[in-house]
Amino acid sequence: MPYPYLKYRDGADAEAHVRDFLTTWEVNHVAQQLSAMAEDKSKISEFVLSLDGPLANWFAQNKPKAYDSFQHLAAKGTQLFHH
Numbered sequence: 240m241p242y243p244y245l246k247y248r249d250g251a252d253a254e255a256h257v258r259d260f261l262t263t264w265e266v267n268h269v270a271q272q273l274s275a276m277a278e279d280k281s282k283i284s285e286f287v288l289s290l291d292g293p294l295a296n297w298f299a300q301n302k303p304k305a306y307d308s309f310q311h312l313a314a315k316g317t318q319l320f321h322h
Contacts, residue, residue, distance in 0.1 A: 241267040244289035253294075253317040260289045282309035294320055 242263050247256040264282055273281060283306055287298050294316060306312040 244285070246291040247289055247294055248292040249294060249320060253320045256289070257313045257317060260286060263289075279309050283312055286312065 244263050245256070245259050247253070247260075261282070264285060268278070268281065286309070287295065290298055297316070297319065306315070
């Protein structure tokens, strides 16, 4: 059974949330031995599972395919919601 992602809601540290997401993602996928491209796609598609509130709305309005990498997505989200 996979570990659930902690939910991020506006007001928390966006950079810390990305680190927490990546830690949980690693635990959930360590045995899969995914290619770098498959890892990136998985991170982008699963990131929404860790979002709540305004950031979830922002993500829903953007197409995941609009991001060429998870790093790009995380940087944009962190930029928009960093306090």
